[in-house]
Amino acid sequence: MASRTRGIDTRQRLMKELKAYNKEGENETFLYLRPVNDEDLLHWEAVLKGPAASPYEGGLWGLDIRIPSDYPYAPPTIHFTTKIAHPNIAWSTGEICSSLNNDWKPTVNLSGILAAIQLLLTVPDPDSPLNPDIAVLMRNGDLAGWESVVRYWTEEERWQGVRW
């Protein structure tokens, strides 16, 4: 105990997180959350569930998660691999609004970040858009139009793939 070597904390923490997700039952946030393959502990993938009582309800989106080697002191980089219509998420690249990283805290888990992303779906901010086309609908007050566009793409692009 006294001579435990530190410095491989990133691995260890990720393994603990993985172990916890393995034990966790069904949840409202993600379908799964796991490393992409056996070889790289710093590359994860997840499938996010659409938040209930929102136009995104019932949706599923793939996420690509890149974890820096100094995690958890630095935040992971996450982008959508399934297209999503949201003012703060880029349509073509899946890039997520950077406020996610600005508020990073090392105590947050990967599952915590997914929860935060899910929350972002319910509280879009049209004033700093990565997807201007969707943002403009909101800004013009066309909430019905926005909702139907979102519902359409949520259904249309729904994550289907089981890629293994």
Added chain:
Amino acid sequence: MDQSFDLPDSTDWLETPLSLLAPFESSLRCQVCKDFFDNPVITSCSHTFCSLCIRRCLSTEGKCPACRSSDQELKLRRNWAVQELVDAFKLARPSVLELARRENTRLARGEEEIEKPAQKKRKVNHLEEEELQVPETNSQGRRTRSQKSIDSSARERTVPQIVPEVIEDSQDDEEYIPEDGLVACPICFRKMKEEAVFPHLNVHQQEEDSPKKTPTKTASFGSLKGAPQKGLNLPSKQPERLPAINYSILKDNALRKKLRDLGIPDWGQKQLLQRRHTEWMNLWNANCDSKHPKPKRVLLQELDIWERTQGGHATAPSPFTTSNNVMRKDFDASEWSNSHDDDFKRLIANARKKSEAKARQTIPGGCPSSSGQKEPQSQQGAGLPVDGARVEFGPDTDGNNVIDLSG
């Protein structure tokens, strides 16, 4: 060696009858590294972390990782009460967990009897009692270092209190609650309100620190320079803390010399030199918070690991690639990697099986690929539908801790 094969963590309790111990254990773990607190220190905002974890956070960001309020390394104070809690729990953990698991299999076999659990409990107590004798004497020894005078009567008074407190269950716990609602300071044994203890501990800390700090302040650079030459064995007394450096006022070569004087590698660009110095300072100062400081040799090994994973030798982004480098060296991290590679792969395999099963449930189309023959396994991977399986613990799942995205 403390990390056995199955990577202990708080979720281990979830599948036992003692699932309520999961949040308990979780609260004995650092929310940054998810491991048991290692040399816990408390911040100005009253959050506790491993000394090394919080030092790394503060040197990157200057903010508390729990509440994001600003804090400084210098304000960190050791939290020895938590250290003792952790030490005691770690000792008891294996036997309690084993009993809980055995009970679990027994329950699974349907041999539930009302008298059995009671008998069990008594066994747990005996086990713990035996093991706890050891740390008890230790902690006494440690305590005496930090205090100048304990009157022996005070010591006698506390020892018998402590032992039953840890060992016996609920009945005695109730008995232990002090009638006057006051608790004794672990250092001077003065009674005070519970919430006054931590602020009060700072007084002792300052008493302890101040005589050291003032005389050495001007000489600290000089004496540090001398340190590496004295040899690898640090004196058994508390090593001296390293001061922070304002890197911007140092030229490359001056910084390089500083690293050389500290006895750590001095190659690389200035930015790498800075990062290496910061990491060394964090490792070193965290070690100063330990009751049993490691020798400098061990810290150098830790710095070496840092160099491979995040410093100048970190080439590949994958810890698996880098761990191959680690394995060539002869410190126990290599064993760790070796034995845990399998572990990790097993975890991933479980995760995959489980998510496969979930995906199949959720997606009506099912799973088109070749995983048909894995059917029975995937059931296993899904985990036991135990009572406690939904217990949410730790601040991670806490509403307060979800990142605010509204900005």
